[in-house]
Amino acid sequence: MLENLTQRLSRVVKTIRGEARLTETNTQEMLREVRLALLEADVSLPVVRDFVAKVKEKALGEEVVGSLSPGQALVGVVHQELTALMGGDLGPEASELSLAMQPPAVILMAGLQGAGKTTTTGKLARWLSAGDHVQYGRKTGKKKVAVVSADVYRPAAIEQLKTVAVQVGVEWIASDASQKPEDIARSALDYAKRHHFDVLIVDTAGRLGIDEAMMQEIKMLHSVLNPIETLFVVDAMQGQDAVNTARAFGDALPLTGVVLTKLDGDARGGAALSVRHVTGKPLKFVGVSEKLDGLEPFHAERMAQRVLGMGDIVSLVEQAQKNIDVAEAQKLAAKMKSGDKFDLNDFRDQLAQVKKMGDMGSLLEKLPAQFAQAAGQLQSGQADKQLRRTEGILNSMTPQERAKPELLKASRKRRIxxxxxxxxxxxxxxxxxxxxxxxxxxQMKKGGMAKMMRAMGGMKNLAKLGGFGR
Known part of the structure; x- marks a missing residue:
């Protein structure tokens, strides 16, 4: 995700952070590198010009020039402007779903065919029904969610949504390709009201390109449903085309937010930085893997940190808190404290905990650049595959062999x-x-922060053991 942009900008950040003083020469050089990094990432030219102009204005201001560490102050300016570019200037609540209305709250999904609307509908339904996410400083609470497809044109579109709904455990409202989209919408809304659903998500038809008929249909669906959220779903890998599509949908519909899909497959990242600027609407979610739990709320400040190679430790901790078995973690900590040896049974348990946290690629990308480089040599699919191979080796051992690895001689290794x-x-x-x-x-058991930090060198080995680097 955004690898090329992150690599370029993290190098720029590293260079300017070390500058003892800023001159016109090194400031211009830094701005040139930032401009090139953004253009190579396929960020639209007007967005690049606006961004660089704002950074330049603040870079020459008293706050940076008069700072004791101007290099670090300038990094702060770049981070601040990158956050604003992705919607941080709208405030943290702008990127969160608004469901404050008499149920059912209707969410209308709009976008071109192939952008991932149907899968995203399922992912969003799963996210809402899980109820373990934080909004406005508190957990969202589990929602009773129903989904319906108004796509009567694409073969098997309705059946696809039915399959996804079953997989994520939410209600699928039946519709038929012989029905008119507006009739499907009215019927689904009535059903959701009568059966007391909290949220109704409506998947709509797309086209391979923008046309007047599609725009008229989705406008009509909007007037029938009066949705509280109208989300524009766009494929991050479209680059400049994503920006043009966003502009067209933004002109036709009162969008409330954007969902950027397939961000895990987009090494450049231009769409992530351009779409919000063009629509004026906040990015609300990003698709980070093909799995049905691969949808993350978008946080502009955290994404800016990731793009600059600083990592996203807050999201990583939230993901851990949501999925890690606290009792198991405490049991391991107590074992280590008592002096018992860490064995392969413990390691297998830890791998199981890591698997619960979801797609390995999205976990690795949240690490700061210096750690992610050691682990990020494999793509997410390969990392998950290697994790399964390591788990397979451990599962081929007997409990006794995992407890006493010294028993593993040649014949046992061949069997394993x-x-x-x-x-x-x-x-x-x-x-x-x-x-x-x-x-x-x-080293960690003996205590002392310095010893533990030295032991962090062993993180590379932990990554390799889990199959994240070879």
Whole structure:
């Protein structure tokens, strides 16, 4: 996600952070690098010009020039303007869903065919029904959600939404390709009212390109449903085309927000930085994996930190708090404190906890650049695949072998490799790296922040053990 832009901007940030003083020369050089990074990321030219002009104005201001560490102050300006560019200037509540109305709250999904509306409808339904997310400083609470498809043109569109609804555990309201979209909308709204649903999400038809018939249809659906949220779903990988599409939908509909899909497949990131600027509407969600839990609320400040290579530790902690079994974590901590050795049974338990946190690629991207580089050599799909291979090796061992790795001699290793479907060398590599990890655990057990920070060098080995780097 945004790899190219992050690499370029994090290098710029590293350079200017070290500047003892700012001159016109090094400021111009920094702005040139920022401009090139944004243009290469396929950010639209008007957006780049506006961004660079604002950074330049603040860079030459007293706050930066008079700072004791002007390099760091300038990094702060870039971060501040990048946050504003992605909607941070609208305030944190602008990017959150507004469902404050007499139920059912209707959410209308709009966008071109292929943007991912149907899958995003399912992901959003799952997100709302889970009820373990924070908005306005408090948990959202579980919502009773229903979904309906008004796409009567695309073959199997209605059945696709039905399948997704079953997978995420929300109600699918039946519709038929012989019906008119407005009749489907009225019927679904009536059903949602009679059955006391909190939220009704309506998936609409798209086209391969913008045309008048599609725009008239979605305008009509909007007038029938009077949705509290009208979300424009756009494929991040469209680049400049995403900006043009956003402009057309923004002119036709009173959009309340944008959902950017397939951000995990977009190395450039131009759409993420341009769409909000063009529509004037906040980015509300981003799709970060193909899995049905691969939808994240968008936070402009956190995304700006990620783009600048600073990581997104807040989101990572939130993800951990939501998925990690606290009792299991406390049990491991107590074991370490008592002096018991960290064994392969413990490691298998930790891998299980990591798997609960979701797509590995989205986890790695939240790490600061210096840690992510060690782990991010594999793409998310490969990381998840390697994680399963490591788990397969551990599951091919007996509980006794996991408790006492010293029992693992040649014949046992061959049996384990056969059971896991991997070469013996891979078993050996995992065991060697596990021994290094045990050393790191010993350092942490002895206490002292300095020792623990030195032991952080072992994070690379932890990443390798989980299959995140080779």
């Amino acid at each position: 490799a056969t059971g896991a479907g991997v070469p013996v060398q891979e078993v050996n590599r995992m065991l060697n790296q596990f021994e290094q990890m045990q050393g790191m655990m010993k």
